[in-house]
Each structure stands twice: as structure tokens, then as C-alpha cells.
């Protein structure tokens with residue numbers, strides 16, 4: 057699929073690039089990156105054999121599609137520094153909170169696809185929400201192809217939904233990692249060795265996610281599967297009561313709402 061260039065080659069860009077190479081969507085020589093950090097450029101070049109550029113403008117001119125993958129707080133100044141941006145070159149922006157309008161205000165009336173990916177893309181299990189402006193719609197199939205190759209891609213019906221998707225699946229892997237950390241800590245504190253606790257936790261998380269995904273096709277929801285684990289008067293019921301009594305639902309609501317609010321705040325910077 058021609059060439060793709062990443063402006064900013066940090067954690068999320070690396071997850072996407074690794075996924076794209078392993079799924080053979082792009083070959084190494086079709087991927088360009090630029091980054092302010094020489095160390096980062098050296099690392100990415102030697103790890104993946106891709107083309108590394110010191111200047112963002114060079115990545116844009118060498119690529120058919122540009123991916124904006126810098127932090128939202130500096131996205132404005134990075135966009136401003138891109139000279140004479142071609143009006144038909146599509147930009148995929150993965151920056152949390154950054155609105156399409158801000159990009160077109162700075163680069164002109166170009167095709168833009170906003171995407172909120174997540175780091176499991178690194179292993180081909182990403183989840184991404186996509187939304188394109190009018191000019192970007194004809195590039196949506198290409199964007200969907202990219203993000204479907206490294207996970208699942210969902211086209212959103214409004215740009216506003218991007219804030220919720222950011223709080224849900226963009227940040228979501230971190231919520232599950234924290235829950236896993238806490239499960240491992242609890243098992244270790246109760247006396248299990250760390251390696252066994254860690255492996256059992258990871259396999260349980262994987263198994264629960266796989267089961268939920270498979271059974272959703274048959275109309276079974278996570279709450280139905282939860283009931284099948286929790287025998288009346290059994291161990292799971294005892295644990296779930298503690299989670300409920302300690303307001304797990306309210307805590308999750310608070311956390312996801314706060315992430316959504318932060319995404320909205322980042323739209324203003």
C-alpha cells in the first residue's frame with residue numbers, strides 16, 4: 057500500500073509499525089519515520105529496518121500518507137512547522153483530543169482521518185475507532201485496512217464519540233494491566249510465588265477476554281458469563297460481593313469519565 061510516514065516514533069507508533077510489518081501490510085522500506093530524538097530514530101531504524109528522517113517535512117514529502125503520532129500538547133507546533141502541506145495528502149492523526157478542525161486550520165482543507173488505536177496493536181490485538189472528515193472519507197478504506205490488520209477497526213458516527221473511545225479502548229489496556237497487577241500483588245501477599253501468580257493472572261485475563269468475545273456471537277454478555285463462574289454460596293460470589301460493596305462500578309465510571317473529560321480538555325490546548 058504505497059508508503060506511510062510517522063511523525064513521532066514513540067510507543068504507539070512502534071506498536072502500529074511492528075504490527076504492520078508482521079502482518080505484511082507494509083514492507084520495512086515502505087515505512088518512514090521522523091522523531092526529535094536521535095536515539096529513538098537509531099533504535100527504530102535498527103529494530104525494524106525502516107527509513108528514519110531527522111525532519112518531519114522529509115517524512116511528509118517521502119510518504120503517500122502521514123500519521124501524526126506526537127503528544128497532543130505539541131501537535132499544534134509540529135503541524136505549524138510542516139511547510140506547504142499538499143492539499144490531497146491524507147493525514148491520520150492518533151493524537152488524543154486533537155480535533156480535525158485544528159488540523160485543517162493549520163494544514164488547509166486536507167483529508168484527515170482521526171484514529172484512536174491502542175497498544176495491543178503491537179501483537180495484532182488492537183482496537184481502534186476511526187472518524188474521517190468529508191475529504192478523508194475516500195481514504196477510510198485504506199485506514200480501515202491498516203487498523204484491521206493490527207486488530208479491529210470501528211468507524212464512528214461522530215467525532216465527539218472519539219472522546220469516549222479514547223477513555224474506553226485507547227486508555228483501556230492500562231485499566232486491565234492495573235487490575236492484573238493488583239491480582240498478582242494479592243496472590244503474592246497471600247503466599248503464592250510471583251511467577252506462578254503472574255502466569256495464572258495473564259492466562260486468566262486472556263481466557264476471560266477470549267471467552268467473552270466468542271460467546272458474544274451467541275448473545276452471551278459478560279454478566280451472563282460472570283454468573284456462570286459464581287456458584288451460589290461459593291468463592292467467586294464472596295469476592296464479587298466485596299467488589300460491589302467497595303463500589304467497583306462507581307470507581308470505573310469515575311475513571312472512564314475522568315479520561316473522557318481529559319480528552320475534551322486536550323482538545324482545547
Ligand SMILES: NC(=O)C1=CN([C@@H]2O[C@H](COP(=O)(O)OP(=O)(O)OC[C@H]3O[C@@H](n4cnc5c(N)ncnc54)[C@H](O)[C@@H]3O)[C@@H](O)[C@H]2O)C=CC1
Nearest residue numbers: 064065066067068091092093125126127128150151152173
Ligand atoms: N500510548 C498509547 O497507548 C496511545 C497513544 N495515543 C496517542 O499517540 C500519540 C503518541 O503517544 P505515545 O506514542 O504514547 O507517546 P511517546 O512519547 O511514546 O511518543 C511521542 C514521540 O514523539 C517524539 N517527538 C517529540 N517532539 C517531536 C517533534 N517535534 N517532532 C517529531 N517527533 C517528536 C518523541 O521523541 C517521542 O518519540 C499521542 O498523541 C497519544 O495521545 C493514542 C492511543 C494510544
Ligand SMILES: O=C(O)[C@@H]1CCC=N1
Nearest residue numbers: 152222225226227228
Ligand atoms: O494516555 C493518553 O493520553 C494516551 C491516549 C490513549 C492512551 N494513551
